[in-house]
Amino acid sequence: MDPVAELDRHASAWRTRVAPALRVAFWGALFAAVVVAGALGRQGTTAARLAALGLVLLVALGFALRVLLERRTLLRRDRIVRRLILSEDRLLGEKVLRALELQERAGGDPNEGSAELAELYLARTVSRIPQGLVVRHGERLAKRFRLAALALSLLGLVGVGLDPPRTVEGLDVLLARRGTAPLDMVWLENLTLVVQPPPYLRSPEHHLDPLGSEAPEGSTLIVRGAPARPGRRLVLTDGAREVPFVTDGSDGVVARFTLDRDLTLRVGARFGDVLIREPVPMPVTALPDAVPFVLLHGAPNRVELEKIERLDLSYIATDDHGLREIDLVVRSGGREERRVLEKLDGQARIEQGSQGLDVNDPFLRRVFLPVAVTIEARDNDELEGGRWGASSAITLVPPEIGAIEAARYKRVARARGAAVDLLAWLVDPPSGADPKALAAELPERRHDAANALRSATQREQGEQGVPAGLASFLLGQARRLEDADPKGVTPGARAEEVVLAVDGAVRGLAARDAQSVAKRLGDAAEEAADGYSEAQNPEKVKRGTERADVALAVLDVGAENLLVLEGLGGDLGSVTRGELRRIRRAVGEKSFLHAELAARHLAARLRRPLPSFAAGGGGVEGGQHGAPRQPSEEPSQADKRFDELAQELNDLTREHAALIDQVEHELEDAGEAAKTDELRRQAAEHAEALRQAVQDLPRSGAREGSGRAAAGLARDHAQAMAERLERLELGSAAESGKTARGLLDEAQKKALAPQSAADLADPAALDRARGAVERELAWAEQLKQKMEQDAREKAKGQLGEAADRERSIERRLGGMAARARQSEAALPETSLEQLEKARGAMKSAASELGAGRGEEGLDGQREAQRMLEQGGSERTTEDSGPQQRESREPSPGRGDKGMDTRAPVPGADEQHRALEFRKRVLEGLGQERGGRLDPAIRRYAEGLLE
Amino acid sequence: MRRFAFALPVALAFAGVVAAARPAPPPPAHDISDAITEIDLERARHLLEVGSGDATALALERARLAVYAGDCDAASAQLSAPTLTESKEGASLAALAKSCARATAAGLVVDDVEHGITLRFQDDADRVLAPFLLRIAARARDRVAADVGVELLRPLRIEVVRDLFSLSAVSGLPLTAAETTGTLAVARWGRVIFLSPRATPLGFPWQDTLAHEITHLIVTRASRDRAPLWLQEGVAKREETRWRPARPFDDPNWSDMTARSALLAGRGVGLDKLGPSIAMLPTPEAATTAFAEVSSFVKFWLGEVGPAALELLLLDLRSTGAETPDPALKTVSGYSLAEWNTLWRANLREQPPRDPREEARKPLPVKDPLRFARGSRLGDLLLARGHFEAARREFQTALDAAPAEPSIHWRLARTCLLLGDRAGFRAALGDRDKLRAADAGWLALSSRALREDGHTAEAADASEHALGLDPLLEDVACEGAVRPPGGSAPLPSDPDRRALCESARTPPP
DSSP: OOHHHHHHHHHHHHHHHHHHHHHHHHHHHHHHHHHHHHHHHTTOSHHHHHHHHHHHHHHHHHHHHHHHHHHHHHHSHHHHIIIIIITTOHHHHHHHHHHHHHHHHHHHOGGGOOHHHHHHHHHHHHHTSOHHHHHHHHHHHHHHHHHHHHHHHHHHHHHHHHOHHHHHHHHHHHTOBTTBOSSOOOOEEEEEEEEEOOGGGTOOOEEEOTTSEEEETTOEEEEEEEESSTTOOEEEEOSSOEEEOEEOSSSOEEEEEEOSSOEEEEEEEEETTEEEEOSSOEEEEEEOOOOOEEEETTOSEEEEGGGOSEEEEEEEEEOSSOEEEEEEEEEETTEEEEEEEEEOOSOOSEEEEEEEEETTOHHHHTOOSOEEEEEEEEEOOTTTTOOEEEOOOEEEEOOOTTHHHHHHHHHHHHHHHHHHHHHHHHHSOOTTOOHHHHHHHHHHHHHHHHHHHHHHHSOOTTSOOOOHHHHHHHHHHHHHHHSOOOTTOOHHHHHHHHHHHHHHHHHHHHHHHHHHHHHHHHHHHHHHHHHHHHHTSGGGHHHHHHHHHHHHHHHHHHHHHHHHSTTHHHHHHHHHHHHHHHHHHHHHTTOHHHHHHHHHHHHHHHTSOOOSSOSSSOOBTTBOOSSOOOOOOOSOOHHHHHHHHHHHHHHHHHHHHHHHHHHHHHHHHHHHHHOOHHHHHHHHHHHHHHHHHHTTSOOSOSOTTSHHHHHHHHHHHHHHHHHHHHTTOHHHHHHHHHHHHHHHHHHHHHHHSOSSGGGOOOHHHHHHHHHHHHHHHHHHHHHHHHHHHHHHHHHHHHHHHHHHHHHHHHHHHHHHHHHHHHSSSOOOHHHHHHHHHHHHHHHHHHHHHHTTOHHHHHHHHHHHHHHHHHHOOOOTTOOOSTTOOSSSOOOOOBOTTSOBOOOOOOOTTOHHHHHHHHHHHHHHHHSOOOSTTHHHHHHHHHHHHO | OHHHHHHHHHHHHHHHHHHHHSOOOOOOHHHHHHHHHTTOHHHHHHHHHHOOSOHHHHHHHHHHHHHHTTOHHHHHHHTTSTTTTSSHHHHHHHHHHHHHHHHHTTOEEEEETTTTEEEEESSGGGGGGHHHHHHHHHHHHHHHHHHHTOOOOSOEEEEEESSHHHHHHHHOOOHHHHHHHTOOEEEETTEEEEEOGGGSTTOOOHHHHHHHHHHHHHHHHHHTTOSOHHHHHHHHHHHTTTTSOOOTTOOTTHHHHHHHHHHHHTOOOOGGGOTTOGGGSSSHHHHHHHHHHHHHHHHHHHHHHOTHHHHHHHHHHHHHOOSSSHHHHHHHHSSOHHHHHHHHHHHHHHSOOOOHHHHHHSOOOOSOHHHHHHHHHHHHHHHHTTOHHHHHHHHHHHHHHOTTOHHHHHHHHHHHHHHTOHHHHHHHHOOGGGOSSOOHHHHHHHHHHHHHTTOHHHHHHHHHHHHTTOTTSHHHHTTTOOOOTTOOOOOOSSHHHHHHHHHHHSOOO
């Protein structure tokens, strides 16, 4: 037998027994290794995951190596002998090895011996190897492998059996890529998704469909559930943020997530760096809180400011959740002003209102650039402090600075020119003209000149009129021009006076207007300076220069308009132009700093709008060192005298108003003095009698229009009469009595011919009441006459004094009216007529007062006061018209009685302000005054309360 | 010994080299301040470069130097450091630099190297005045320097500002004070700050004003700003007309007569009660009296001690540095100020009043101011609307009310020219001796009349005189070429006058 084949046969027999056991052992070891690796990998850290993988690989590699070694061993006979036989039978094994060595040597070197013998020797030696020897060895080894496999399998089974998901989780974690495990797992049972909207929305929390839903932005999403397996670190994640679940106090867990954008939430378990997610995502769409929408009626639009006196703004603001505030916003250039129109509670989703913006508004008075007017609303979003929504803008385009003043100056200068032309015609009549023809032509020429003066006072479409005082003055001068010449005054002299009077007023107007225009241009210069200041920042050159360019354009136009205004205007215009050239020179030299400096100087200069050189003439360092100065008499004092007259008239009007107050008080005092204790006692008796007489009448409350209703009302009025009798308010008592009498008549009529049961009433009671009312009415009227007579007697002395004062005022008014008619301080004809009427009313009032007829006198005084107020005039220097939009402070509006007549009365649309105003009025009216107008005031206040 | 003999010269030589190489000690701060005060700006600049010591003081001097050099925005930037504005002086200088920088930024600079004068115009429309300003400034500077004996270093800096507001901003003179006294120019910060004739509606004697202010600069330099105010103003008043020949309407006795009448009436201000500046006196009348007093006093003093004493006095004041001028006055003239004051007052009292015949020759005062004012205004209004004949009648009425008033003569004369009435023009001009004062318009038309009569030299004098009063009045600028409203008239042949005339007729946009 071939010894080699014999050895191979032994090897095969050994392998046949060992190989299956080895495979079993391998799988057992691998199973155990995987279980251990799962436990290790569940840590989730990189090191743990590497260690786990290493373990599995180690097992696999170990067995592979083992197989390779076995195969390598079985490829060489000597190794087979050493591996299988030597370990079992040392002697035999060594013998076989020597036989193999011998055979090898003999085969390679014939000198070593016979190859055949060596072969034979080997064969005999191998044949002596018992079959059982190798089999035993193989079986023993196989047994060990099987035991090991069993042990490892048991170990793995125990590991898996204790918490199978742990192994799965571990393996899942081991296989994770980019922090996410490949296998999703269920972590929560009974999962619920609840949304809690932001508190400002005032919406209740509610459930959402986890498979897809939407919620307001800023909501809190709450996920609840019971953990499927305890001990896991559960989290809620949107892929970017992660919120841990916390216990909800019972068996569940809860996590809260803020919805700030569209999200897809997932529950997951965190294992170190690895997340194992739930299989089902929860997409939630965030609904953003919309910016309030504001609709401003009429916007967008451009409105020329000079063509309106008030801009009415009507708006509606809406928001998806609620409005907190509504503002009126005005912006011009770099300036912005916000005014709160409404403060809301954040619940109203729609709000509408209206607001007026007066052209005399302080902001608008100072603007020189277009103004964007918007209504802006803020919602109740507290997360971002409220978001503003703005309406489209109404752009108010202000007139060019000084354009209004220049236009009206031209108008009055034209009128002055007409008067000058008349004067020229009078001073230098056409040569060779017939004097009679000239005389005939004179009235027409005078009329033309006077009409020119009158037309200057009329406000043309889109223009601002001359101030009221100046208009009166010009109208007065027009009248003087047309009036018949006084004795000794030639038409030429009269024309000279008028020309100089008008000239003085025109120059005064020009000077005042120049000052106001200059002040506003000062703001424009400041804006230019701010622009150049901004332009010094290299990043804001364009914006800054654009801002400055706009302001410079305004200044250019303003300077032109200033130049139109003679005198101071021309001076300031020239200064402005020079400074504008200086600013532009700086810009040309690319020096925004110098441009800013020059613009600031111009701003300061224009805000001090005085002549370039205040003193006339001057000398070396102010000292005159030679001839005296040129005489500087004013050619006409007419405007100053007019102003004096206007002031005197105003003073007289106030004095007259005070006299009326005095007479009122005296009449009140006299009336009070007439109410003696005896009269009060009698009145109380009569009142009580009246109450007794009407107590049997039905009470009010019956069907309207019925006889019982009339009787009930008659009872109420009769009782009111009784109360007033007690207070000795005899006039109102009589009024109540007459009403009660009429109602009783009606009730009696219906009782006689009843239409229904409600018309039935006790005829006796009605008769008794009727008689009592009639009786008390007669008594009240008689008593009233007596009291008035007494009061008249008592007030007679004081009324006499008042009559004297009234006559004195009338005489002074006569003097003023004469001055206003004849002197250069002329008032217009309409004013003179009013003053004459006032005089007539004063005379009448004085005679009534003198006769002791207080009430009649008072009526006359009031009539005179009304005429006085209509006939007076403002001063020529006062300019309270709407055209004064400049930075001049508005003069306080004083009425003729020294009362402020321009208190701001809020419109009905300004609810909260209107309520406050009403409250103030009521508080004022509610104060005890004790005057004779008290009842009327009380009735008015009661009317307001309704 | 021989070795020592060799070493000694070597050591001495070494010591000499070391001593020569050692830097000079830094100049004291007052040297820098004095250099600036004396308007020696180059020297001040050099001293500042080598100076060391109190950094704050040096920074303040550096800023002051910038102001003197007219570089106000540099001064403002230098003074922006809070440490510099802590002191009252620093804060005041910073405020001045700021307002000055605003008023002078991007001003138009005309640098005349030949005359050594630098003009800076706030309003470039005044550029047309530059040739005339330069000529007068150079003449006045040279004449005053010769009288005082001290040269003004070049360039002489003149700021021409557009209005009193700017004058106040550049000079630091309070605006209210400038308005009260009608200040027209100030010599301060080493410069003449000068109001443009454009600012005053009726013009002003700007040439004399310029000479007056230049005198201040020279006196300041000569005395290191230690001349008392009476001396400053008195010398300036003396010098303001000495640069030119006498002109009609000059009144050499004005100061004496005014001071005398003030003294006798008890209205005198007093040499020692002038305050910080005559421009800051409470009223224009007080300023006039003060000018008359200082002018009269200096005239008296120089008459007593001789003109050379002025130069000596200024030198002495510069060197003594005393609080009062008395030591210098006593050194130069033997008496103190109080003693001179007594002598001067006595002299004034002893002076005879004006000759009654002279009084009789004086032009008639305005007979009826209201009529004059009405006629003038009505004439102007009629003229503006082209009613020349009617205007003439109104002007004639005004002239009857004020026959010595030159402005109404001018108005009437130019109206006659517009009417083509040559005879009326001559008659309207009237007799110069019967006019109460000089008037630019009248002088311009008088110059025209003289020129037409062939009196070229007198015509030129009258024209120059007119130019010195109101250069931008059209009739003056255009040498009497009267232009009807909206019409045209020939331009002067002289290029400078031509430019001036064009500017007067058509102001720049």
